[in-house]
Amino acid sequence: MKKVLIIQTLVKQYRVSFFEQLDQALKSEGIQLRVAYGDPTEAERQKLDNVELSSEIGLKVQNYWFLNDKLLYQSLWTEIFKSDLVIVEQASRHILNYFLLLFSTLKLKKVAFWGHGWDRQAETPKFSEWIKLKTINKVDWWFAYTEGTAKYLKQCGVPKNIITVVQNSIDTEEFKQYLLNVTSEDLERVREKLKLKNTDKIGLFCGGLYANKHWKFLLESNHLIRQSIPEFKLLVLGDGPDRQQVIQTVNQHPEVLYLGSKFGYEKALYFRLSDVFLIPGLVGLAILDAFVAGVPVVTTDIPIHSPEIEYLIPEINGFVTEHNQQEYAHKVINLLLDEQGLTQLKSGALDSSKHYNVETMVNNFKEGILKALLK
Template sequence: MTEVVIVQPYLPRYRLPFFDGLFAALRADGVKLRVIAGEASKEQAQRGDSALASWLEQVPTRTFSVGSRNLNLTRTSHLWRDSDAVIVPHQGSSLDALLATVGRHPRRVGVWGHIASYTSPLNPVDGAIERWQLRHAQHVFAYMPGGAAFARGHGVPAERITTVMNTIDTTSLQAALARTTSADIAAFREQHDIPDAPYLSYVGGLDRSKKVDVLADSLDVLHSRGSDVHVVVAGRGEQEHLLRPAAARGQVTLVGYADVDTKAVILKGSAAIANPGRVGLIAVDALTARRAIITTQWPWHAPEIEYLRLNESLIMPRDNAADFADALETAIQSTNNTMPIEWPAPPRMEAMVANFRNGIIALITS
């Protein structure tokens, strides 16, 4: 049986349905899949989204900082040395990715991830290494079309690129949204003492990448104006404390980590989603719930922002607290006066699994 190994830094909870589906799809092809991951970092653990699974081979994570550069020195090559193919993160700072792509060996190598530099400025050393990885891997798995275009622009033939169309499983959220009633929303409001007026939602980790400080500063601006904008926040993270002053003033309701039913109630009851920092897979939730995302013109959004349409499902004021506050206020005030949006269907997990499976078959048969 052909053995394929996928390596990633850690296993987030949202990846479980993807890997479950991929295991089943490849089993039907006579391919044995193994998944190896490190441990969640402190910041990732604080978000509460790390997971374990019976099929996961977890290894201790080793990291080392050199100035502003964080090196992932986790070494798993002894676990996939005899495999037919390995797919490693496309990261210049990853020892595993470097070991997989150097030297001569019969093993097929794939790289997967953003591919283009979406979420942070690229260190010149990492950039050079990542372009080298693209040239020396036998297949590239790009999350979204922008990453695939970047790979083509750096000389990777189209037949060696799979556009994954990265997503999360929307089945449970769609079902929860469908069964959520106005009475459920009213009961949730009463339980959490949410004002009986339009509100905005925030769903996700409360860390630096989400620019929680901008949300907190915007709420300060709105408080100084006497605005009645209210935000219901579902999530945990290291910057949760920044929102506590607004919560004490009654501008914010903090509900902590939300299960799918709670998330459905929050999203369905909200006028829009406030997310000043990195827009990533929240874009899929937005399409599923048919709620626009209000973010900022920050240059480091994740690839999944490509699912959204500017000035329809995506509102992007300038990256400062005053303009973000204006956008939040406008969203509340225009709740009943917005033009109807033609919402595209959210990307399906089944399609992502099929795309990745096709890429793996291309990798091992090319």
């Protein structure tokens, strides 16, 4: 039986279904999957979205951090040598990666990268990005997040025939069921609890509370939106390092409701209540929750978005404005006042959700693994 090892720093809640389904898909091909991972750093722990895998799939190891969490070592030599293919994050902080790149060069081990291609959140060029660029073409296979990632890889000289576009996604089926189970009585109960009127226009933010999400920009834009739409209310869902700052700011604005982290059915309730999904900062996989709920996304044209920003098609399932509060607020105001246009965007968002799902990602990943093993 062929063995595949995926090495992760940690495991996020949204990845569990993917790993479980990939495990089953590979078993049907006579391939064993192991996912090695460790505990999160304190900064990651504060996001409250880290989980553990079952022992059948997961292998919990000790994370050894150095240089103020800039370098990571995981002792996985036994698993590495037992595996036919090792898939690692394309991250320069992983000490093991440098040994694996050497093994790949010497044809001692098949190694694959899984990643974005470059750090979209880096404000200035870093030494770590230089390392990524120098090693980008030193593996046997590439699992690219999106078509945009694949395009970048090809520009950097990575052969097209060793790139698999996985179409990064999450398991939206469970969330879809939660949304379908929300009743009009449930919505009325939540409106009463939050003191919302049926005529209120609702904006929703759902995500991590940290600087790159530009939550301050959103709260300032909220003030401008309310000047034109007094019945506008903003719901903020999420947690993170900036939680206390958000609470302190929100306390000064009664029209903004901070509700903390919400999951499953509770999260579905708030998505069903909302007219628009407002995320002026970094857009990631949360965009798929919005699409499944049929809620159009409004963001800004900043360079730090994750690859999933490619899924947003302006005037089809959302909008991208200049990173300017007046422009952002103006777009949201026009959208909320255009009932026909808003309905069309909601329909477009729902239609987009059909193209991005974990089943497609699992199949793409499986096919890439099969090809990599044959290489």
